[in-house]
Amino acid sequence: MNADSMNANARNVAVLGEPVLTARNVSIEYEVDPPVKAVRGASITLHRGEILGLAGESGCGKTTLAYGLNRLLKAPALMTGGDVVFHDASGDDVDVVALDGEALRRFRWNKVSMVFQGSMNSLNPVMNVRKQLHDVFSTHRPEMRRAEREARSAELLTLVGVDPTRLSSFPHELSGGMRQRVMIAMALALDPQVMIMDEPTTALDVVVQRGIIREIMRLRERLGFAVIFITHDLPLLIEISDRIAIMLDGEIIEQGDAEQIYRAPGHPYTRRLLSSFPSLRGERGDFIRTGVAAGGAA
Numbered sequence: 001m002n003a004d005s006m007n008a009n010a011r012n013v014a015v016l017g018e019p020v021l022t023a024r025n026v027s028i029e030y031e032v033d034p035p036v037k038a039v040r041g042a043s044i045t046l047h048r049g050e051i052l053g054l055a056g057e058s059g060c061g062k063t064t065l066a067y068g069l070n071r072l073l074k075a076p077a078l079m080t081g082g083d084v085v086f087h088d089a090s091g092d093d094v095d096v097v098a099l100d101g102e103a104l105r106r107f108r109w110n111k112v113s114m115v116f117q118g119s120m121n122s123l124n125p126v127m128n129v130r131k132q133l134h135d136v137f138s139t140h141r142p143e144m145r146r147a148e149r150e151a152r153s154a155e156l157l158t159l160v161g162v163d164p165t166r167l168s169s170f171p172h173e174l175s176g177g178m179r180q181r182v183m184i185a186m187a188l189a190l191d192p193q194v195m196i197m198d199e200p201t202t203a204l205d206v207v208v209q210r211g212i213i214r215e216i217m218r219l220r221e222r223l224g225f226a227v228i229f230i231t232h233d234l235p236l237l238i239e240i241s242d243r244i245a246i247m248l249d250g251e252i253i254e255q256g257d258a259e260q261i262y263r264a265p266g267h268p269y270t271r272r273l274l275s276s277f278p279s280l281r282g283e284r285g286d287f288i289r290t291g292v293a294a295g296g297a298a
């Protein structure tokens with residue numbers, strides 16, 4: 001991260017203040033034999049417009065927590081305790097754990113959307129991009145007319161850096177990077193206030209990854225949504241996040257400003273995690289400067 005973007009992030013944190021999603025003491029178990037306590041008393045606060053990075057080694061519970069926050073858990077996973085509250089821009093607080101039926105359906109994707117690990121493979125192979133985007137609107141915005149759906153679909157593709165002529169393409173006609181951009185467009189379709197991104201670029205090559213991350217950063221600046229960004233790539237996380245939460249064995253063991261976590265990690269595990277990425281230390285022990293946050297098209 002360069003000095004300017006670091007300062008911009010610091011400013012964001014300073015003016016953000018207001019939470020958009022608060023999780024307190026969330027516990028999630030897989031009810032198998034023996035049971036797996038995948039998330040244990042996790043508390044996080046996501047502020048309006050910020051990027052909160054969630055880091056930790058494989059199996060520590062990041063994906064399970066993300067699913068819990070968006071009420072996407074399926075058996076044998078069960079949230080055994082805790083509160084999740086969404087603080088809507090309208091001023092209403094939504095008890096996410098209590099939502100069900102129609103209210104839950106309306107909440108998901110409208111308020112909080114998710115880009116899953118490997119989600120580029122979850123596009124329907126026999127439908128073109130237009131139909132898949134239009135379906136989001138027919139389900140969630142039935143009042144939209146066809147011409148509006150078409151215009152919004154084209155606008156969304158443009159936003160994520162895909163030519164709108166691709167609306168007519170089928171998934172197999174797109175590269176992996178393009179498919180992932182289409183998934184991000186779908187997650188953006190209903191203008192959510194929070195996007196949860198679980199390893200959104202891991203399956204892609206590094207150059208394509210960087211392009212997509214840059215696009216996400218730009219979109220966040222422009223549209224103002226908050227992001228929970230999950231990845232194994234701690235250097236990337238330090239570079240793009242305003243704040244970082246570190247997870248170990250189902251617990252959030254440390255949470256703070258990205259710069260603070262980088263410069264003065266409080267927990268021995270965080271120090272170990274940081275030292276496992278030698279690339280994080282330049283000659284002067286400064287932030288790496290790859291320019292992801294700084295811009296330039298992919």
Ligand SMILES: Nc1ncnc2c1ncn2[C@@H]1O[C@H](COP(=O)(O)OP(=O)(O)OP(=O)(O)O)[C@@H](O)[C@H]1O
Nearest residue numbers: 030032036038057058059060061062063064065076
């Ligand atoms: N369906 C399941 N049944 C039983 N245990 C599960 C199930 N899914 C996940 N787990 C366990 O829950 C724990 C947390 O898994 P989770 O996938 O949330 O971790 P993660 O940090 O996201 O890992 P990764 O980075 O590899 O995706 C792990 O011990 C995992 O083995």
